[in-house]
Amino acid sequence: MEFKHKDIIALRDLSKEEIELLISTAENMREVNSRDIKKVPTLRGKTIINLFYESSTRTRTSFEIAGKRLSADTVNIAPSNSSATKGETLADTALNLLAMKPDIIVMRHAVSGSHYFLSKKVGCSIINAGDGAHEHPSQGLLDMLTIKDKFGRLDGLKVAMVGDITHSRVARSDIQGLTKMGSSIFLAGPPTMMPPGVERLGNVTVCGTMKEAIQDADVVIMLRIQQERQGKTLMPNTREYSRYFGLNPENLKLAKPDAMVMHPGPINRGVEMSSYVVDGSQSHVLKQVENGVAVRMAMLYHVCGGELE
Amino acid sequence: MAGETTKTVILDNSGIRRALTRISHEILEKNKGLSDVVLVGIQSGGAYLAREISLCMEIIEGERVPVGSIDITLYRDDIKQQAPHKSVGKTDISFSLEGKRVVLVDDVLFTGRTIRAALDALMDHGRPCCIQLAVLIDRGHRELPIRADFVGRNVPTSLKENVEVTFDDKQQPVEVVLEK
Numbered sequence: 187m188e189f190k191h192k193d194i195i196a197l198r199d200l201s202k203e204e205i206e207l208l209i210s211t212a213e214n215m216r217e218v219n220s221r222d223i224k225k226v227p228t229l230r231g232k233t234i235i236n237l238f239y240e241s242s243t244r245t246r247t248s249f250e251i252a253g254k255r256l257s258a259d260t261v262n263i264a265p266s267n268s269s270a271t272k273g274e275t276l277a278d279t280a281l282n283l284l285a286m287k288p289d290i291i292v293m294r295h296a297v298s299g300s301h302y303f304l305s306k307k308v309g310c311s312i313i314n315a316g317d318g319a320h321e322h323p324s325q326g327l328l329d330m331l332t333i334k335d336k337f338g339r340l341d342g343l344k345v346a347m348v349g350d351i352t353h354s355r356v357a358r359s360d361i362q363g364l365t366k367m368g369s370s371i372f373l374a375g376p377p378t379m380m381p382p383g384v385e386r387l388g389n390v391t392v393c394g395t396m397k398e399a400i401q402d403a404d405v406v407i408m409l410r411i412q413q414e415r416q417g418k419t420l421m422p423n424t425r426e427y428s429r430y431f432g433l434n435p436e437n438l439k440l441a442k443p444d445a446m447v448m449h450p451g452p453i454n455r456g457v458e459m460s461s462y463v464v465d466g467s468q469s470h471v472l473k474q475v476e477n478g479v480a481v482r483m484a485m486l487y488h489v490c491g492g493e494l495e
Numbered sequence: 496m497a498g499e500t501t502k503t504v505i506l507d508n509s510g511i512r513r514a515l516t517r518i519s520h521e522i523l524e525k526n527k528g529l530s531d532v533v534l535v536g537i538q539s540g541g542a543y544l545a546r547e548i549s550l551c552m553e554i555i556e557g558e559r560v561p562v563g564s565i566d567i568t569l570y571r572d573d574i575k576q577q578a579p580h581k582s583v584g585k586t587d588i589s590f591s592l593e594g595k596r597v598v599l600v601d602d603v604l605f606t607g608r609t610i611r612a613a614l615d616a617l618m619d620h621g622r623p624c625c626i627q628l629a630v631l632i633d634r635g636h637r638e639l640p641i642r643a644d645f646v647g648r649n650v651p652t653s654l655k656e657n658v659e660v661t662f663d664d665k666q667q668p669v670e671v672v673l674e675k
Contacts, residue, residue, distance in 0.1 A: 226569040491580025
């Protein structure tokens with residue numbers, strides 16, 4: 187199997203075999219992360235720009251560490267120190283950065299589809315680190331790797347996803363990836379946070395209640411309430427949300443006894459999940475973060491070998 | 496007919512077995528036994544052969560030698576020329592290399608670039624006392640100053656020829672074929 191893409195913008199664009207290749211590469215990249223010397227010379231001489239128009243701790247740091255572990259030079263641009271604050275357009279920013287000859291631009295942007303726009307403007311590789319409510323492919327891949335670690339497979343699993351599906355790019359990438367790999371997705375959330383027609387994405391079932399979604403689930407993925415965005419207008423208050431859509435030790439018993447709990451972070455403790463669940467034995471939240479570095483190493487490695495499209 | 500490749504078997508299964516047994520004896524002789532000796536095979540053929548050599552050494556000495564495998568994909572010097580990049584294999588060295596006498600094993604020694612990458616990779620795992628190189632076939636055409644300590648068979652080849660060691664489903668060596 188060969189990976190022939192110059193960019194990774196959405197899991198929707200990748201075949202099942204390409205997703206499998208990225209996951210298997212990430213599995214083997216983990217060996218590098220477990221050594222005393224956590225560095226290989228693979229991308230020596232390559233320059234990676236992390237262009238983050240939205241705040242990020244996990245994803246940006248994870249991409250930076252991934253690039254450095256592969257010996258690439260990484261440069262970070264945060265929203266506060268970007269010329270976007272002075273009114274520069276995305277295209278102009280990208281073309282100016284391109285003049286400095288980067289090999290990869292890893293970008294997070296609030297506008298869905300901005301990466302497709304950018305990939306047509308620039309010749310270097312583009313990796314999507316989250317675009318609006320569209321996709322977050324690296325999170326989707328690391329979620330799949332974390333699930334595969336536990337079950338050894340991705341097909342035939344019941345995956346419940348609870349929360350703000352409409353505005354979650356993680357949900358879209360997880361749905362795209364997991365359904366391609368043969369999992370069944372069961373969604374639950376306030377009707378105001380459930381996009382109409384989401385069933386058309388694949389093997390997806392919209393449930394009336396959270397209990398229905400997590401009943402006998404192998405995996406429960408809780409999504410973050412985006413307080414800074416639409417959260418306040420789409421639900422009466424966090425207490426009520428927590429009561430109907432929060433994961434606690436009681437309703438977790440509805441899932442399979444060995445079910446795994448995941449969350450893309452950052453977690454609003456006591457809202458999406460109780461601290462008992464976050465810190466409990468079924469939680470794989472930190473394992474997701476750990477796998478994130480290996481997945482991003484795999485993405486950087488393969489786009490560098492991708493052909494210009 | 497022009498353009499048609501011909502295949503010649505230069506080592507059959509029993510020939511490979513004899514070569515691996517001799518290499519095992521030579522490793523034991525050079526290192527005066529098994530003390531601090533570890534085997535690391537280069538994925539994938541070298542890793543299979545390293546396991547075979549360890550079994551030979553166990554039969555001879557009655558002791559097991561630690562065996563690991565190393566994937567050199569991330570250390571290749573031609574990665575910039577490759578599009579698409581090769582898939583990354585598994586490195587599995589579950590023991591410390593500090594102060595050990597490492598015998599690096601590969602199936603075919605050619606330009607030496609794979610061995611250079613493997614040496615870099617090994618050094619990232621620790622500081623061995625020494626590294627020795629065992630290969631089943633040395634086909635010549637070195638591009639780097641590298642030579643093997645233990646060789647199963649020297650096979651002078653032209654650059655147009657190819658040497659392939661084949662393995663069965665159980666990763667057992669079957670034969671060595673010269674393709675012209």
